[in-house]
Amino acid sequence: MSIAFAPTNSPVKIAGYEFSDGARFQQGAIQDPKMVGAHLEMLRQQFKGELTPQDVVADARNGNSPLHSFFEWDDSVAAEAHRLSQARGLIRSVVAIYVREDKPAVRTKAYVHINEPGAAHYRETSHALSQTKTRDIVLRQAWNELQAWRRRYADLKEFSTLIEAIDETVKMLPKVAGRD
Incomplete structure (x- = not known):
């Protein structure tokens, strides 16, 4: 049985990281959830407890970032992928x-x-x-x-x-x- 999280004064610590069931990433992404989780947590702390997609992309632009391989950097490929995502949203709507x-x-x-x-x-x-x-x-x-x-x-x-x-x-x- 899981423990329900409720507002409390007791500190809660992260014991580790995994990817969620069914998580899908682009081909070639280095799928190391511990590394990704730790890096995202470092970014969150760097930005005073808040993590935004813009901060993640800005960090991932650096080829040395552990997040770099999760993104498509060829703008023509990324633009087509974005249009396909928009088409899926249109169909679903x-x-x-x-x-x-x-x-x-x-x-x-x-x-x-x-x-x-x-x-x-x-x-x-x-x-x-x-x-x-x-x-x-x-x-x-x-x-x-x-x-x-x-x-x-x-x-x-x-x-x-x-x-x-x-x-x-x-x-x-x-x-x-x-x-x-």
């Missing part, structure tokens, strides 16, 4: 209004991400959820996101009731594809 004669209109995301190995793409939501294979992929992704959220916030006592409700609900759910 579209909401469809589904109507049927016998029910009120329903608003939902128009497209869902289908993370098939080597062929990640988006599909129209109702189509994706009507097919067993893609529905299982969507359910598995939702399950993984729920579990990641649960792990991320499990130590906040303000969410303890919600965490308990998730745990109780999980016991009643039918087995979801990929659920352990």
Whole structure:
């Protein structure tokens, strides 16, 4: 059982660093979480307890920085990657209004991400959820996101009731594809 973090006078110390489950980095990044965590902590202390993306990028520009390999420094490649990120955001932002004669209109995301190995793409939501294979992929992704959220916030006592409700609900759910 985890200890919930609450405002306290007792100092909390960092014992080490790891990368989160599912963390993705550009190819060639030196994936040493201890080094990265220690360097980010050094930057945070250097900037009076606050860490911003701008400070991280400024530090990483130096080729000797342990963060340098995590960034794309070829501006044409980085610009294209940024446009692809914007396109993903655009696709995720579209909401469809589904109507049927016998029910009120329903608003939902128009497209869902289908993370098939080597062929990640988006599909129209109702189509994706009507097919067993893609529905299982969507359910598995939702399950993984729920579990990641649960792990991320499990130590906040303000969410303890919600965490308990998730745990109780999980016991009643039918087995979801990929659920352990």
